[in-house]
Amino acid sequence: MSGRSRTTGPCLTAARSGLSRRTAMTFTATHGSGRHAIVIGGGIAGLSAARVLTEHFDRVTVLERDKPQSGAEHRAGVPQARHVHILLAGGEQGLEALFPGLREELTAAGAPWGDYAGTSLINFPIFRLPHSTSGVEVSFASRPFREYTMRCRLERGGRVEFRHGVQVKGLVGEGHGVSGVKIRDSRGEDVLRADFVVAACGREGRVDEWLAELGYSTPREETVDAALSYSTRWYRGPRSLSRYNLVVDLPTPPDLPRGGGFMSCEDGKWFVTLMGIAGERAPLDEEGFNAWVRNLRFPEVWDLVQKAEPASPIYGSAKTENRHRHFEELKRFPDRFVALGDAVASFNPMYGQGMTMAVLGAMELAACLAEQRERIGGPSLVGLSRRFQRRLARVLQSVWGMAITEDFRWSATRGERPGGISRVVGKYMDELMNTVPDDELVFQKFVRVQHLLDPVSALLAPDVAGRVIERATRPVRAGVREVVGGLVQQVGG
Ligand SMILES: Cc1cc2nc3c(=O)[nH]c(=O)nc-3n(C[C@H](O)[C@H](O)[C@H](O)COP(=O)(O)OP(=O)(O)OC[C@H]3O[C@@H](n4cnc5c(N)ncnc54)[C@H](O)[C@@H]3O)c2cc1C
Incomplete structure (x- = not known):
């Protein structure tokens, strides 16, 4: 069987993301200081973003506070990597677009893969996932191994330099934008200049503080904690x-x-x-x-x-709360700087969405950079940052909604509850989940949405909604039939 995914999500093709093998133009800051991009953090978001940036910049430097690794080892900077990390098919397809053949590399090293439902047993709240073919394929690898394979790919590509043992302490501002980062490493403190900086520094990253130091407002932060x-x-x-x-x-x-x-x-x-x-x-x-x-x-x-x-x-x-920093709401946001991955939104890990959202964030960055070329027609990054943060927020919105709606099924969950419409959607989702085990079409659509291959709205499409409503109203219709049957008998008698 081929290692390539057979499921092709509409949102994840290389064409849409603007990824190509060759780059027509590299981006520079308006002061033209050298076609260099910096990525803060060498996790899933940072590695995905670095791959995207190789299409647009001559040089990409990944700054990682952890020491270099000789293999797929545990790193202190990502303590969560010791736990099971399921990559949803949406993330897997994204990674295949960024690193073609990655899954083949994983499976060659013994990482199993197969049909998600066909090779799994899963009890969701409300229903048990049918153990049958869903048409959605996934691979199963540890987080350190997946990350290591991506890192090796970038190292082999030659345009990405990894600097380990480097702690980023802040951003360097210039005009309306960012022009570098302040770092500390074993040699002391220094400043590194760049035309573009991507913050992918994870859930504990302090992008809000770095922005405040440059005079920007602190973004609104939403937290929903199910005490997991x-x-x-x-x-x-x-x-x-x-x-x-x-x-x-x-x-x-x-x-x-x-x-x-x-x-x-x-x-x-x-x-x-x-x-x-x-x-x-x-x-x-x-x-x-x-x-x-x-x-x-x-x-x-x-x-x-x-x-x-x-x-x-x-x-x-126990660091598992959902946290969303709304950078997209800031009236002023610096040019030549973006944030993505857990640094913007982190999720209750039970739903396995974090890595996929990190990859989808990088794909969105690819799309924004490609669009920038067409819009501006020159190597300028002005306006890209705000546009990216807004688009990223749109990508995050429905997934955030799904995660917190599930968490609020627990009465102990703390945070701001979703409003009225979410409650209606929540009730519909309950009915939908009751339908999944008995209805092949609803089952397949559910799995595609769960794996972030299709938007949540796919579950409201007429073919799905019709079946859900038909099932939900079956007892009512049976009851009415019984009553009417009884009346007919009485009248007839
Ligand atoms: C217990 C648990 C289980 C999880 N299970 C899953 C799962 O099954 N599936 C899933 O998809 N997701 C899961 N997640 C979420 C997943 O780990 C994250 O969403 C994902 O790793 C996000 O990647 P990231 O690159 O944004 O952040 P991270 O992976 O946290 O990477 C951030 C990187 O930045 C570096 N860094 C931070 N600050 C600095 C600095 N100042 N200077 C230099 N470097 C810095 C860190 O060392 C780190 O390497 C789980 C999370 C937890 C807590």
Whole structure:
């Protein structure tokens, strides 16, 4: 079977993103200081953005505070990478457009891949995903390995320089824009100049403070916290230990706050991750971990834990709230600077959206840069930054809505509740989820939206809505038929 994805999402083709193999023009600042772009952070967002920038700048420098890695190792700067990281098909297609053949590289190293539903067992709140072919294919790799493969690609490409052990401390302003960054490394403090700066410094990144230092306003920040915690242990064992790539029993509101499952990865590695929500703490001790696994609704997880070899301690994480910094609302925003990935919006990880949104953000940047050329007809970046942040916000909007609507199924969730229309949509989604197990078309459409291949609006299309409404009103219609039948009998009698 080919390693290329067979599902082609409309929003992720290289053509739409403006990506090409050759670049007609490189961008420079209006002061023309040398066709150089800087990316702050070497995570998924930073690596994706760096790849996009190689199409438009002669030189790209990725500044990463972590020390260099010799392989797919854990890094202190991304503590979440110890936990299971599922990449949705929307992110996978985006990465294939940026790094053609990436999935082949992963699978050559033993990362399993296959039909998402056909190789998984998943309990969502409300329904169990049918274990049948969904037409959406995904690969299963650890986060460090996926990131390492991307980094190697960029290093081989020759236009990206990685500088490790470099902490960015702030931005350098010039006129209405940014012209570089302030850094600290083992040699002390310095300034690096660039024509364009991308902040991809993750959930803890302090872009708002850096902007404030240059005299810009602080963006509004939205936080929705479902008090979710993770605990994860890695195991080793052959692929034959399970017929599934992924087994997940998600916590189910209102009274089942415990969940967990496993994912198979490259190199005979398995992640077992447990989730506790609404304040329920996922266990960090072996006894508690095993007891929790034994109580999951899928016995396959306990079966795996018994057969596989533990290969790590139990890691915990509780930094899981949804956080959205609304840079797009700022009246003034500097030219020659953008922010993306978790630095702008981070999500409750249970829905597996973070990496995909980081990749989609980079794709949006590619589209904006390509458009800039056509609009301006010259190598200027004026106006691009604000346009990008607004477009990114539009990409984020519906996914943010999906994530927080799910979180507010838990009464303990803190934050600003979505308004009236979201409640109506939430009720419709409940009915839709009840329909998924019995209706092939609704099932396939749901999976495509869940994987961010199609917009949420695809679930409101007449063919889907008709089936959902038909199912939801079936008991009412049956009741009316019964009443009418009874009346007819009485009248007839
Ligand atoms: C427990 C947990 C589980 C998750 N599971 C999933 C999942 O299953 N699927 C999924 O898609 N997402 C998941 N996520 C989310 C995912 O990890 C992030 O959304 C994704 O990594 C975003 O990438 P990023 O590049 O924006 O940020 P990060 O991956 O956090 O990378 C930021 C980088 O910037 C560097 N950096 C930060 N500040 C500076 C500075 N000042 N100078 C230099 N370098 C700096 C950091 O060292 C780091 O390398 C999970 C998150 C958590 C917490």
